[in-house]
Amino acid sequence: MxxxxxxxxxxxxxxxxxxxxxxxxxxxxxxxxxxxxxxxxxxxxxxxxxxxxxxxxxxxxxxxxxxxxxxxxxxxxTPKGSRFLVKALILKAIDRGYFSETAIAKAGELKQHTVNCYLEQLSNEQFILAPKGFPITEAGKHEYQSCVLKSKGKEALEDPSYLVEESNMTEHRTIKTDAYYEQSGNIGIGHMSGGEIKGNAKVAGVINEAEERDLAEAAAEIQALIRQLEQDNPTNTTTEQMVVATQAIEQIESNPTWKQKAIAAFKQGSLNVIETHPIGTFIIGAIEGWQKQQAK
Structure with a gap:
């Protein structure tokens, strides 16, 4: 997703x-x-x-x-998040048909001088084409008129990473978690870069940010599947729960990509969120079996 x-x-x-x-x-x-x-x-x-x-x-x-x-x-x-939000609101406003600086500020509920500064930046970064028009109050500043999205701006609407400052993607930062782990450097389980493993954290090698997101998505997708099946089937008894779990297991197993993500998430302990669910327990058992088969 x-x-x-x-x-x-x-x-x-x-x-x-x-x-x-x-x-x-x-x-x-x-x-x-x-x-x-x-x-x-x-x-x-x-x-x-x-x-x-x-x-x-x-x-x-x-x-x-x-x-x-x-x-x-x-x-x-964060300050970077604030800058990202302003840029995103401006691009969305232009995409909705607000082309002048004044109209963009009103549509995005932003101050005009803020919009003026960010329009200049977005123009320099090739997200938009923004001709300057009438002088405004601040000395040396002109109001931008007839702003339009360039191809990079249109791509940013589909892929938010275009708007993320490069330092955001590579910088070392501290992630704090309650009774789990605290570390700086790459996000992951067990990767140390001046950080400290705390609580019951599992040391399982380095996982980069993209891989961690995939593992978290695997858990979220299984949760979503369980909720959908619970809506369509009775789950009052253990037998009924096993029937629903079997349906879920069949769906995951029939999708090789999903199955591999589930196995990887299980190996890294990322499926804890579904372990306490009655149906999730059966699914975890199946995923563990797949993992053991692969290990042979």
Whole structure:
């Protein structure tokens, strides 16, 4: 599942506008401004989960993994995240037909002088074509008129990574997790670069950010599958749960890519989130069996 610019914008807006000092906590729902909002649609759950991981990997917000992957907390938007958000809002406004600096500022609920500065930057970075028009109050500044997206700007609407500053993708930063692990350097399990392994962390080699996102997506996709099957089938008894688990196992096994992602996630301990689920227990057993077969 790919990162989605609209979803990232929405999440960052919520983090930025949170009325309390509390974090926004995402699990099978969202705790926001002291209230709990359940997420009943499994597709929506997977989308939000994936895009929070993108936000973390891009360095757009401070993100903590809670309860060994059972929940994620977003504490605050970073300065890089703020810059990303402004750029994204400007490109979205232009894409919706707001071409002048004044109109873009109004559409994005941004200050005009901020839009002026970012339009210049986006123009220099070849995201947009932005002719200068009328002089504005600030000396030496002209209002941009008739702004249009260039091919790079259109690509950024489909792939948010285009808007991420290069340093975001490669810099060393600290990730804090509750009773799990804290480390700087590459995100992963057991990779040390001035960090410290804490709690019950598993030392399992270096996992880069892209691989970790794939492993987290595997868990989210299995969760979504379980929710869908639970809606369509009874699960009151152990026998019924086994029937649903068998359906899930068959779907995963019939997709070689999904099966390999599930095995990799199991090997790295990334499926803890479904281990406590009655149906998830059977699925984990099947994945463990696949892993043992491969090891022979």
């Amino acid at each position: 790919k990162c989605n610019l609209d979803s990232i914008i929405s999440i960052l807006h919520q983090v930025e506008s949170c009325e309390t000092n509390d974090s926004i906590v995402f699990t099978n729902g969202v705790v926001y401004n002291g209230k709990y909002y359940p997420i009943k649609d499994e597709k929506e759950f997977a989308i939000i989960y994936t895009n929070i991981l993108c936000i973390r990997d891009y360095g757009l917000a401070d993100v903590r993994v809670l309860q060994k992957g059972l929940a994620i907390a977003l504490d605050r938007i």
